[in-house]
Amino acid sequence: MRAxxxxxxxxxxxxxxxxxxxxxxxxxxxxxxxxxxFDCVRDVVGGRxxxxxxxxxxxxxxxxxxxxWAISGGIQSGVDNSLFYYNPYSPNCASYFPPGGAGVIxxxxxxxxxxxxxxxxxxx
Numbered sequence: 001m002r003a004x005x006x007x008x009x010x011x012x013x014x015x016x017x018x019x020x021x022x023x024x025x026x027x028x029x030x031x032x033x034x035x036x037x038f039d040c041v042r043d044v045v046g047g048r049x050x051x052x053x054x055x056x057x058x059x060x061x062x063x064x065x066x067x068x069w070a071i072s073g074g075i076q077s078g079v080d081n082s083l084f085y086y087n088p089y090s091p092n093c094a095s096y097f098p099p100g101g102a103g104v105i106x107x108x109x110x111x112x113x114x115x116x117x118x119x120x121x122x123x124x
Contacts, residue, residue: 001063003109005070006079008032017117018124019083028071078107082114083121 011019012028022034032041039045040054057063079085084103088094093105093113102124103115 001066002076003079006076084115087111
């Protein structure tokens with residue numbers, strides 16, 4: 001959870017490219033609610049109702065602690081400046097993600113691959 005929160009913080013604070021425009025100067029809510037980015041804020045995923053959306057969750061203390069940590073600028077070691085992540089459902093991470101090469105592999109943490117921005121990201 002801290003790794004994903006770090007990606008959200010990185011997207012909120014970057015000063016160039018797509019996420020800089022989306023955050024409009026550091027609005028984390030804009031980053032979280034950007035269409036197509038996080039399944040947990042989507043009512044429908046893959047054409048079906050998403051029962052695991054944030055509106056159906058019963059947050060525990062750990063969720064509030066991580067949110068507070070992220071808002072205060074927390075950075076998970078190993079994620080560093082990553083702007084992208086995904087679960088490849090395989091033992092290998094793609095060299096670049098998303099398609100088009102905006103991010104290059106930085107690290108894998110458990111099942112998720114994390115990507116730092118490339119020069120292509122700056123053109124997004």
